Amino acid sequence: MDLKEIQNLIKFVSNSGVAEVKLETGDVKITIRTTLEGNAPEITYLQQAPVQQAAPQVTATPVAPIQTAVVPAVAEEITKYVTIKSPMIGTFYRKPSPDKPYFVEVGSSISKGDVLCVVEAMKLFNEIEAEISGKIVKILVDDMSPIEFDQPLFLVDPS
Incomplete structure (x- = not known):
């Protein structure tokens, strides 16, 4: 741990x-x-048992300069989307069970109240519902991943 x-x-x-x-x-x-x-x-x-690890190898590599012209365009594009965040700590699941299809995919149209995912916390499965209507632009978390409180889960285009 x-x-x-x-x-x-x-x-x-x-x-x-x-x-x-x-x-x-x-x-x-x-x-x-x-x-x-x-x-x-x-x-x-x-x-706690001691853990032995080898020291990481460090090598010098040249760093490319950051292109500043790209950053404002990306930030501007993201601000038009609404971020749906996790209301709790737990494990993120995109499906209601392993043999069922995903709740939503990228490009899915959603309505307020639609179930987007399930978060397991202390053996309780909590359905996370959409707060707005729109279209799923990006899913920010992998299925079966641990998540934190207020962690971004989905980007939604409300238009």
Whole structure:
């Protein structure tokens, strides 16, 4: 379990209202306790096996200059789209089950209230519905990927 996963777990536990969570995966044992006053959670690491990794090889490579003329055009194009963001931490699923088709594809027309995806959080599957009507321009997350609160999921063209 890496630091980012632990941070995501801490955020999720502190936002969920749960007083204590114990997690054991492989050689890692973690206990997270939150206080009722809303203070930062208390974390106790019980045991973790050492991980040995080879040092990465560093090589010098020339860096190409950034073309500034492209950046404003891309930023201008993105601002006309509406971003649909995740309301919670969890696992992003594009299908209701493995044998079913995707909820939406790039180019799909959506209406307000249409289900776009499912986010699994603590074994609960939460349907994420469209906040606006429009057309899916881009899907920003891969299927079955972990996501964070407020992470962009879809770009929608509302026109």
